[in-house]
Amino acid sequence: MGQKRTLVEVLLRYIVFIFSLFVLGLGIAVAKRADWGISPVTSFPNVLSLVPATDFLTVGQWLFLWNSLFTVGQIVILRKKFQWIQLLQIPLSLTLGWFTDLWVGLLGRLPLESIANQYVAYGIKLMLIFFSVFLLALAICLSVTANVVMNSGEAIVKAISDTWGFKLGTVKTIFDLSCVTIAVAASLILLRTVAGVGVGTVICAVCTGFVVKWLMPLIKPLDKQLSRVR
Secondary structure (H helix, E strand, O other): OOOOOOHHHHHHHHHHHHHHHHHHHHHHHHHHHHOOOOOHHHHHHHHHHHOOOOOOOOHHHHHHHHHHHHHHHHHHHHHHHOOHHHHHHHHHHHHHHHHHHHHHHHHOOOOHHHOOOHHHHHHHHHHHHHHHHHHHHHHHHHHHHHOOOOOHHHHHHHHHHHHHOOOHHHHHHHHHHHHHHHHHHHHHHHHOOOOOOOHHHHHHHHHHHHHHHHHHHHHOHHHHHHHOOO
């Protein structure tokens, strides 16, 4: 049986988790600034923030509502098995939305549109997308290592997998594709074109998992260090 966590350890783990949200918000904002599409789970809120009829909320605010919907979905799916501590996903999703808007505002000052050479501009945008992938992967590794509350997007995937016995990887793939499909459909209906989803979305979907596998062994020792806190 593992040792019971002390209050100090729990607090430090939540600090690590909140820092993961800080990094995740930066990763989302970097991809948004590149304007080549954003991560699959964030693509629908991103589209809504671009539509004149729904841009009264920022991407971070739409992201908060989207993630809160995932938390409600967990309650419906898991019912009595739902752990009420996971309701902390809602205020933490609000924190993620705030971090995202903070970074979007700061990165909006990057003068990418003033770059005359389009190949240089494309190169910078491609670097931003891959930097975003690294940040998204780092945020996932930190949140897993914190081992407290799950991100709502990951939690609903696990809830579906545990309840109906599907492989976690399969559910994750279908979930991401569903998010992108909803985003594309919303964009086509509301904007009559595809916006907020693009090659960056594909790169994030394909590459993030590989970067997580590379980073996780480097981040994992942090878990042992936190466990030793007394």
